[in-house]
Amino acid sequence: MMKKFPKFYLLLLSGGLALTQTSCNDLLDLKPLDAITDVSYWQTPNDFLLAANAFYTYERNFGEVAYDVVPNTTTVNYHADFNADIGFTGVANTTNNYSRGLNTIPVTDNNYNTAYSRIRNINYMLGKAGAFATPAAIKQYVAEAKFFRAYVYFDLLQFYGGVPIVDKTLEPGAPELQLPRNSRDEVVDFIIRDLTEALPDVPTKGAQATTDVGRVNKEVVQAFLGRVTLYEGTWQKFRGNASRATTLLDQSSAASNAVITSGGFSLFAPAVLGDSAQKYMFILENEKSNPASLTKSANNEYVLANRYNFTQRQIRNNISRQANNIIPTRNFANLYLSKDGLPIEKSPLFQGYATMKSEYLNRDNRMRYSLKVPGRAYWFGINNPRVDWTGGPADLKTANTVSFNPTINSSTGYANQKWISERAVADNEEGYDYPVIRYAEVLLNYAEAVYESKGSISDADLDKSLNLVRQRVNKTMPKLSNAFVSTNGLDMQTEIRRERTIELYMEGFRFDDLKRWNTAETVLKQPLLGIKWTGTEYQTTWAVKASTPKTANGELIVDATRSFGTKNYLLPIPSQQIQLNPNLQQTTGW
Template sequence: MKLPIKNTLFTALLLTGLAACEVDRLPETNISDETFWKTESDIKTANNYLYTFLPAFNTEDNWSDDAFGLASNNISDGSRLAPATATGDYNTPYNLIRAANNILEKAPRAAGAVTPATLDRYLAEARFFRAWSYFSLVQKYGGVPLILKTLTDTSPELVTPAATRDEVLAQIYQDLDFAAQKLPTPTALGAADYGRISNTAALAFKARVALFEGTRAKFHKYGEPTKHLTLAVAAAKAVIDSKEHDLFSNYFNLFQLAGEGRQNRENIIVRQYGVSNTDRVSTHAYFRSSLETGNMNPTRSLADSYLMKDGLPITKSPLYKAPVKSVDVFANRDTRMSDTFLKAGDPYMTTKPVFDIANLVFNKTGFTFRKYANIDDWNTQASTIDRALLRYAEVLVTYAEAKYELDGAITDADLDLTINRLRARGGVAKLTNALVTANALDMREEIRRERRVELAQEGFRYWDLIRWKTAETELTKPVLGNYFFKSEYVSSTVNLTPDNYILVQAASFRKFDPAKDYLWPFPVNEIALNPELKQNPGW
């Protein structure tokens, strides 16, 4: 059963003040308080609006070295400027924070009509979404204005300095701890409330936040990395020990209708769309509008990161043979590669039912992403496949990475608990300390590799480069595509490297300034509105 958003969304919009504005005012005239906030149904209606802020499908992987669109991306190639006015990157999180703060203030008015546990559950949902928003902001901007109540046009908080990143993170942890304590388990939510935030969702998200900040502090050399990494390990382990989640058996079907609903215990947080075109909250056209049309295509850098079945990279494995035709790229590889990349013989689209080779007019890298590709959805342009936002697989790689970064080593037992479960699903040999030693591998790099391939096309890679402080190295490299198979590709104008790989963007057109690009610029108009808000360094 899907979230009952459709019939309650309009009311929720009125209650939370949909109109966009700056950091942020919530005019009291926009709130219908007198007849609302009386019952559990009222609170749930207001909370349903929070779920509409869960991220829809997008092309954010183009910010990283994993993907490239129809043209260069000004974030990945370092050519962007500070925006004159605030966009959704800045405004949308504050709109959600405002809506959450409104619920936290007004929902207690129904205390006489609901039990304390019921009230706490909805307050916990609101606090989760506030934490979700603040993490989005701190990832991009570092310290930001910390707004914990609804504001009017005369509120002094509108012209106060940004809080430090430590202060923002402390509030995120506080909100997530409350949510983890007060929210139901996935089992308690059951099928009827599938899709609502659970206690394990709060814990899993806390692990994501803490891993990000712990590794960022470690590699950028500031703050208290040990504190955050310890929190990441504890939160991820709590999710593992809960036994509420497990891996779905089929990686490709995770991102199809077959992977939807309560029966898939791997999904922890999803953006829901619907059951079918006649029973839906909304729809998307991600496959046709983003993947098939070339708005986001995988790179050679991503392709080369997939291991051979023996657990070794292509540069070390005796199984690797230079490809002669396009399907050879997938031979003896981690099966997650063929689940993530389209290959000859795969179902494709209504006007071309069977895929053969990427169209270089659109798919500039010569590769095409496959996750969420569905031939029926291409035809209708109205897919109801949910977007997975946080999976149990992420919890496992988070635990492994946090353990390694905290201890400087990881046991084979912890590898079996985490990474080797993912490798088994991909048909890849185990990662062990002996394998690393025998083949002169680097354990940190192998853990990072596992994260990259498991979570490919899911919006993680750019932020991983930021926290590891490797963006200055990886994003300045040329963007390469597939080997140019002359007998298969239909193109005569493509640029090639001397060894015959598609050259999408030369290194001379790419830059990353470590003095400024690890933080995003505040919109210029926000600084004008609040003179106490200072621009990030270098912008």
């Protein structure tokens, strides 16, 4: 018998149905919203609550990070890490035109259309709110609407740069439909204004009712403001606009610091899970999904989550199986530090590449819990689950693989284990939450914003942010400090960026990070590499790779066709949109 639905799940589902509509190819979806224009609607606060609930379906989800195209659609996942340098998707060596800089101007783009359809829904609700007799009774839902309008516009900013700002419902033929794109600065300022206006009218996390867990609160707004202003602050800094950059970066560090000092969140690090804590956080369910039988109530790291549940709202994307097919690159594997906190090229602890296992030894513990280690046992799927969670005979009897062989179903020799459930769960039925914003990101945002604003960062600021993330599952690894950087000839900026890439692996940040740092043009032109083959165990165990191109050091070259250029930092406006509104300027370079 299924459990009763929590109130927020019920309201989310009903609100989603209330605002569901089919998008069209115009700038805005101008079809009437039949389900919510009835004269009997918009009469009570509950009507606005249901409308606001529908906006939660706009949150990022597993389908947008584990796939390069949203399942069962043609919608490209522009945020996905597959667009960057750290992984492929699929069993075969599948490459991505966005990573290669080979995309062209599309006739239409679902990302563009869907964004403006969502903006119309939000503006429609806000318009109705303006005529409501008792504004105080619906102020929280108005604030949530503004948060999600900022959320959608931030996607548009990252994809296209400056885009048309629409802050009200437009009717067919409205002159605003023929306006040119707003500037990038105007879009950013609009996002910040919406978030700033939303902040006073949502509760703190501590003041939220139990039935409202999962809704936007003050810490969510501040965390997202920290993300937006870090993104744009670094975008401006590395394109020569120092004054605006500093203002935005200071705003970012202040917003992230507000979340930190609120005391409402902590990194998921239960002692009972030891250094496997982070691994199990990502597949945490209320059913037994980890050796300690911890449930979602133990996780205080997710600031905002797209919430799922095995009995109420399953993910319904084939997430474990798809994640099992994700293929990391050597470009990513080499980023993991050795246990002494040093990069592998500097560390005496690094064991080299002579055997299939050697490069995994003495490394950051996140490496062996994010990537699959050759020779170890792994589980997933309804037919190959954990039994007693000890790794003993009973577990091994049901393992999907008792001794993992990285030469099978991987073009690089590396394999992923993030997002893969180990319990007995059928395809599409996983129920773990997706972290739209998690506390680890907030900590890393703070460290980067402080450093990029000032050109330096104190040890105290590192200890309250980045070092907490690093030492969550690496208790004995030396902290990152100014003395450690100086003594070992490191670069602080490089180490801050390294930590971010490692921690947020396959969560949809890497491609956007490379763009805002203005390094994509360099990084994404480099070949994507696989394991070191020449002179290693692989030369015998993976003889079929003898004909695969290799670097001078004997590393597999799995993609050398890469031509990312200046114009590729932003996407082109779909040609159909230019036809509908000739005043829309095409993105520079396109």
